[in-house]
Amino acid sequence: MATERRSTNLIKGATGDWEVIVGLEVHAQVTSRSKLFSGASTAFGGEPNAHVSLVDAAMPGMLPVINSECVAQAVRTGLGLKARINLRSTFDRKNYFYPDLPQGYQISQYKSPIVGEGEIHVDLTPDHSIRVGIERLHLEQDAGKSLHDQSPTMSFVDLNRSGVGLMEIVSKPDMRSAEEAKAYVGKLRTILRYIGSSDGDMEKGNLRADVNVSVRRPGDALGTRCEIKNVNSIRFIGQAIEVEARRQIAVIEDGGKIDQETRLFDPARGETRSMRSKEEAHDYRYFPDPDLLPLELDEVFVASLAAGLPELPDAKRARFMADYGLSAYDASILVAERETADFFESALRHGHGKRDPKAVANWLMGDVAAQANAQGVSPADAGLSPAALASVVDLIGEGVISGKIAKDLLARLFAEDRGAEPRALVEARGLRQVTDAGAIDSAVDAVIAANPDKAEQARTKPGMLGWFVGQVMKSTGGKANPQAVSEALKKRLGV
């Protein structure tokens, strides 16, 4: 599926074309009830310092104990990234002082991560995808949060996040544009959510990225990179890459050179700013954490996690195309969220299961998605059951209602008739479409009689036909079968 990279990604500078090189370090919060090395809850929100154990607060003599659920989640994720699972990995300490880091070090996996090289196929368009290499995935602790806006003279610290498990997923520098980077993060997030190893909720800060950007002349060796720290939305990742690439190009074209440094993205001002230079970089004094034994996994454990993995988006997309005859575009949209894909299949298979997959997909991606969007939820959570969607599609297929009526019916099912059974609702509200030729003919006659001059025009300008269909539909309260109305009009008007 991967095709040759297109050269349209190049950025035009004053002195020629430039290529941007992007690599990402994504920090995803591990879904688990308790923290990476303590029993404290990982629940979001809550009073400051309500979810803090003695270990998280780094009380004297406290020791970390690895949470096996976090380990399992990391392995599942590694398997989902088609990556090598390291049966032996180790934990290191990254030492630095900060009030929201109670131990004075973060426990991370520096030398030997739990997951090695893997890859993700990222779809840019329905028929164009790129392969992004995964360098590694490792487990590490999150820090707490410093609050500087609570008092004019003091800073406060909330340790609720302190010690929460993160997966740092490091890509290879395989992306060549902001669009590719955004698509990569989107796809990675989809995979994490399929697996259930992270909810990828960027609003809660559960997915953040450090973005490495460099530029070069096409074909040249890699340029010096800058790392933009802690960007917390896909949109900002895109913006940060755009402005950073342009900044670097401007510097080089002005005869300057890029210093390797850490930068911050300021979305309000649309710029990146230097945070610290390479010379000012912390010396983290990494060394193996003597409180933790090497993490040793056996093949059986890994195999059992592999067996329990759900069908992942690439496989599901291929299956939807092969089994249901869906287009690559439709299949991609449906599999982007596991819940949507499940909703689709469940609506498709409901009851007798004999309905057109394309029709189910269209209604789901069309009216249902629009309603969900308006509510700010995913289609699966919009309040319509898969059975109800199946029923609506069946009613159209049986000719009981028209597509037009179906739109109204769905609108009702999302509003005043929420939870109703569509077939019963059609009967109760008299929404059944009129297919009776006599009734349609008399409605057509009435409209023609009321608009003699327009009828005259229509005989020479067939384009007017649509206006007449609309009038007849209106006079029948939308219940007439539009196809039958059109036929009757053509006959009467002689076109």
Place this chain on the structure above:
Amino acid sequence: MTDLTSLTLAEARDRLKSRAVSSLEISKAHLEAIERAKMLNAFVAMTADKALEMAEASDVRLARGEGGPLEGLPIGVKDLYATRGVHTQACSHILEDFKPPYESTVTANLWRDGAVMLGKLNMDEFAMGSSNETSCYGPVASPWLPPNWSRDRARAALSSGKRGLLTPGGSSGGSASAVAARLCLAATASDTGGSIRQPAAFTGIVGIKPTYGRCSRYGMVAFASSLDQAGPLARTVRDAAIMLRSMAGPDAKDSTCSPAPVPDYEAAVGRSVKGMKIGVPKEYRLEGMNSEIEALWTRGAEWLRAAGASVVEVSLPHTPYALPAYYIVAPAEASSNLARYDGVRYGLREAGADVVELYEKTRARGFGAEVRRRLMIGTYVLSAGYYDAYYVRAQKIRTLIKRDFERAFADGVDAILTPATPSAAFGIGEKGSENPVEMYLNDVFTVTVNMAGLPGLVAPAGLSSEGLPLGLQLIGRPFDEETLFALGETIEQSGGRTALPEPWWE
């Protein structure tokens, strides 16, 4: 009253069981002894009310014929162990007024088995030292009189800075002094490079550092995590065996703690050593070695031979590199372990204009000179550009040291006999003030054992020509503490039990 404090732990246990004496009586006798020995500075906190409460509860259980293996026995706890609601400071200013809301696993095990807590014992700050002189509470005096000192001279020195009096060693100096002075029946201690064994040798008592992972480190203030190990100080090998059995055991709260069940160590005391093969490592015969220590070592080997063991020379070729490597690994780990004392959450806080100044002032004032020195060494050896040259090489040496021992044990050696210390106890203020390395050299015979994670027991083996106690060290296979207890008892019996000094301080 002297009677009750002079009992061994085992004797006291038996008397309590037969109800010849109550825990309240024994505990009160010890509390009184502690009061009379205040000037030794062994205890930094007394928990008299708690002791009496625990003793009464023990007496109730004993009266019902119930109770654990240590029921009603009063002991002291090194200030390194977290004790719920009780002074826990690792004898550092930086933990001023700290009272943990939790209990260390080792002390919890002791209370589970019925022991009575008398108080917290002095130690070198964060266990960094070999003479108990780095404590923020000041030095501890050994109950042993300096050679040719009169009782009066010693009493005068006690109340004027203790200069010239003997150190009990360190870092578990308070524990050793208290046990030797009969202020408690036994005490917890800890050993990162020799902190149980050197004080045992200096004060004529028994100490064992068990195999790394035998005791949980949960709730023990960390110095160097890969080397720290809890262990007891007691007056006899049997008493040490009884204590260790209660202290040791699996703990899910410490990932490095062994899941193996704890054997009945006391059953090993008195077990025959006939047919055992004892290794004497030639690399421990240092150039310019104190001839008394050398003679003691030879005598120890003869005792074991007389008891039916065979003695062979073994080679541990990487021994000379152990001390330098230790003084890289231990400070490196300490520099990270002690980062949490930052003035933000507990303990001392010195205000600053910003957080960096708060850190600098808190840590500059909170840590003593020796701790600061080691934190700087540790930070240096882990720094970019130096890590490979120091830390990585030290870890390689550590592996080689471990391999040396493995090879000796694979050749059929059951235990290794070495001196415990290069000399008898030295005086307070005598060493290390000019050159700290002078103090570090105290650990020359003991650090190898921590580096290899092996068990090491020190038993008293007699007195020097000046009348000061000397000890011998036995090093065992991993988790074979039983062999050490059997051999230790042989040394103890052969040397004739050392008579501890009369209480001149009272």
